Amino acid sequence: MSRQKKHSLRWVRLDNAAKIYPAARRRNWSNLFRQSMTLNEEVDVAVLQQALDVTVKRFPTIAARLRKGAFWYYLQQVEQAPAVQEEYSYPLRFMNKQEIRQCAFRVIAYRDRIAVEFFHSLTDGTGALVFLKSLVAEYLEQKHGIAIPCEEGVCDRTQPPPAEELEDSFPRYAGPVPRSRRDTDAWPMRGEPQPDGFLHVTCFRLSAAQVLEAAHRHGVSVTVFMSAVMMQALQRLQQEKQPNPRRRKRVKLLIPVNLRRLFPSRTLRNFAMYTIPELDPRLGEYTFEEICRVITHKMGEEITQKHMASVIAANVRDERNPLVRLIPLPIKNMVMKAIFDSVGEKKSCLTLSNLGVVKLPEEMQPYVKRMDFVLGVQAAAPYNCGMLTYGDTVYVNVIRNIRDAELERCFSAVLQELALTVTVESNRN
Amino acid sequence: MYCVNCGVRLGDAEEQCPLCGIKVYHPDLPRPQGEPLYPKDRLPEKKSASKGLNGVVIFLFLFPLWICFLSDWRVDSTLNWFGYVAGALMVLYVGLALPLWFRKPNPVIFVPCTFAAVAVYLLAIERMTRGGWFLPFAFPLVGGLCLITTAVVALFRYVRRGRLYILGGASIALGCLLHLTEWLMVLTFGGGFTGWSLYPLVGLALVGGLLIYVAISPSARETIERKLFF
Numbered sequence: 001m002s003r004q005k006k007h008s009l010r011w012v013r014l015d016n017a018a019k020i021y022p023a024a025r026r027r028n029w030s031n032l033f034r035q036s037m038t039l040n041e042e043v044d045v046a047v048l049q050q051a052l053d054v055t056v057k058r059f060p061t062i063a064a065r066l067r068k069g070a071f072w073y074y075l076q077q078v079e080q081a082p083a084v085q086e087e088y089s090y091p092l093r094f095m096n097k098q099e100i101r102q103c104a105f106r107v108i109a110y111r112d113r114i115a116v117e118f119f120h121s122l123t124d125g126t127g128a129l130v131f132l133k134s135l136v137a138e139y140l141e142q143k144h145g146i147a148i149p150c151e152e153g154v155c156d157r158t159q160p161p162p163a164e165e166l167e168d169s170f171p172r173y174a175g176p177v178p179r180s181r182r183d184t185d186a187w188p189m190r191g192e193p194q195p196d197g198f199l200h201v202t203c204f205r206l207s208a209a210q211v212l213e214a215a216h217r218h219g220v221s222v223t224v225f226m227s228a229v230m231m232q233a234l235q236r237l238q239q240e241k242q243p244n245p246r247r248r249k250r251v252k253l254l255i256p257v258n259l260r261r262l263f264p265s266r267t268l269r270n271f272a273m274y275t276i277p278e279l280d281p282r283l284g285e286y287t288f289e290e291i292c293r294v295i296t297h298k299m300g301e302e303i304t305q306k307h308m309a310s311v312i313a314a315n316v317r318d319e320r321n322p323l324v325r326l327i328p329l330p331i332k333n334m335v336m337k338a339i340f341d342s343v344g345e346k347k348s349c350l351t352l353s354n355l356g357v358v359k360l361p362e363e364m365q366p367y368v369k370r371m372d373f374v375l376g377v378q379a380a381a382p383y384n385c386g387m388l389t390y391g392d393t394v395y396v397n398v399i400r401n402i403r404d405a406e407l408e409r410c411f412s413a414v415l416q417e418l419a420l421t422v423t424v425e426s427n428r429n
Numbered sequence: 430m431y432c433v434n435c436g437v438r439l440g441d442a443e444e445q446c447p448l449c450g451i452k453v454y455h456p457d458l459p460r461p462q463g464e465p466l467y468p469k470d471r472l473p474e475k476k477s478a479s480k481g482l483n484g485v486v487i488f489l490f491l492f493p494l495w496i497c498f499l500s501d502w503r504v505d506s507t508l509n510w511f512g513y514v515a516g517a518l519m520v521l522y523v524g525l526a527l528p529l530w531f532r533k534p535n536p537v538i539f540v541p542c543t544f545a546a547v548a549v550y551l552l553a554i555e556r557m558t559r560g561g562w563f564l565p566f567a568f569p570l571v572g573g574l575c576l577i578t579t580a581v582v583a584l585f586r587y588v589r590r591g592r593l594y595i596l597g598g599a600s601i602a603l604g605c606l607l608h609l610t611e612w613l614m615v616l617t618f619g620g621g622f623t624g625w626s627l628y629p630l631v632g633l634a635l636v637g638g639l640l641i642y643v644a645i646s647p648s649a650r651e652t653i654e655r656k657l658f659f
Binding site for chain 2: 086087088089090091093094110111112190196198200201202203205405408409412413416421422423424425426427428
């Protein structure tokens with residue numbers, strides 16, 4: 001690659017939410033997530049590589065690498081697509097500093113599955129889904145010679161990316177008054193760590209129709225319903241571990257919120273915020289209906305344009321502070337890491353991220369039999385959970401870095417009590 | 430297939446229940462064949478700690494060592510004070526840089542190693558100066574400090590709770606050690622017992638007692654949190 005061409009590669013500043021992830025990295029942990037599509041046929045790696053070569057040009061901020069400036073990190077478009085990699089016994093294996101510097105995402109082919117793992121600074125779940133859909137659409141077009149229309153999140157790979165897809169939407173939609181970020185600490189989950197770094201993934205498959213029917217029976221949405229199941233499981237687990245109710249800590253679940261539904265943004269970079277419903281188990285055991293009500297009211301109160309704009313304002317205010325901007329990157333990193341370590345993950349037990357119902361263009365549907373969304377574990381907390389609905393199935397992937405599947409057991413028990421048929425798979429064998 | 434223990438329905442490829450670990454087996458039913466979610470035995474290679482960083486650290490230690498050697502040697506072609514600097518750098522290396530060679534250095538091992546290095550260094554100084562103070566004075570002092578520090582580090586690492594108790598106990602033990610130090614000084618170097626060590630002993634015992642009181646009393650903890658939150 002000529003020097004001139006290298007300089008013509010597009011680069012962007014990290015968006016407001018992405019800034020914390022490079023600083024929060026540890027020697028054996030970085031914030032990753034994975035999305036995958038399972039096809040009805042074996043993946044042809046050579047064709048996938050060609051499709052990737054085409055697709056990366058359309059997404060200069062996702063097909064990117066993390067680089068260092070004097071004061072901030074930035075993302076630079078990769079010169080060429082990374083090689084398609086092989087699958088390991090567990091997903092989201094550690095992406096080290098060198099790897100993130102070369103290319104902050106990886107594409108993995110395994111039998112009939114195409115998976116993409118992203119460093120979270122690149123994009124959020126929604127942006128990643130657009131990338132994955134476009135990649136698989138390109139693959140199917142090349143493999144089968146079909147034409148897939150650019151709809152339902154599939155982008156035209158022949159066109160340059162529009163400016164609104166590349167923008168950092170946070171400053172644009174920041175409200176006038178910042179909101180305090182003060183929050184209570186959550187019950188810190190712990191367990192015996194898996195010594196070799198193995199990550200256990202347990203996938204719960206449920207019938208989407210059954211879940212929807214059960215959610216409607218309780219008068220709530222699927223996200224609220226599944227969050228309530230998880231909070232119920234957390235509540236029970238804490239009851240098992242801490243028999244003294246007065247010593248129990250708050251059960252809190254972090255639910256990411258896609259801000260594109262509140263603001264007219266089309267960005268493919270990070271544009272998500274979160275809401276954290278909480279239960280105080282010292283007050284007594286919450287029934288499932290009560291938990292549903294707590295979550296519904298919390299989400300109703302917080303998932304509004306005005307509330308989110310004020311939360312964004314608080315985050316944006318910090319990065320606009322001239323003093324903060326002038327601090328050299330290594331010092332900034334140390335401070336941000338210290339803040340992340342002391343505050344970042346203490347505000348929730350785990351994250352339950354629901355990508356919702358994933359739709360594909362009709363032409364793609366016969367080729368894709370399944371989709372998965374796996375969030376990486378947190379730096380200190382052992383669990384995380386990603387879910388999506390594709391076709392008539394809800395896929396809930398729970399990941400953990402500890403030996404015992406105690407939360408999964410409680411989660412499964414709650415689902416069974418609600419008369420939901422659940423099928424469990426894992427990478428444990 | 431269903432798990433015989435927890436009753437959950439299992440994916441076709443599961444050989445054991447992901448939730449309770451019970452093996453999937455039924456003598457009358459053939460196990461359904463399914464594709465596993467992930468390949469079974471393909472684990473990423475583990476890399477050791479960064480060799481490059483360790484190289485840089487060794488250079489940072491060797492460079493001043495070399496400068497000191499030259500400075501000392503060039504004066505009268507003998508080594509007078511170089512041994513002291515070399516020993517001090519070795520102690521510093523053992524304490525700060527040696528753990529970098531390991532992926533997950535365990536402080537419970539490295540803290541005593543550092544104190545052992547300090548003891549060896551002091552022994553060398555004593556031999557060089559023919560002071561005769563190592564066994565009666567330096568050894569018990571370094572040994573006592575090593576015991577207290579290692580105990581604190583080990584308890585912090587392996588016992589999740591009761592950190593205030595640990596710090597309180599360590600504070601009182603440190604006070605006692607300082608008092609012992611004064612006695613050792615009197616016995617080794619002569620001179621009268623002035624009682625200076627009683628001041629830190631009382632101070633540290635008070636701090637230790639306060640920490641233990643705060644650990645025992647939830648209302649004291651609550652008051653401190655209420656008054657000092659930020």
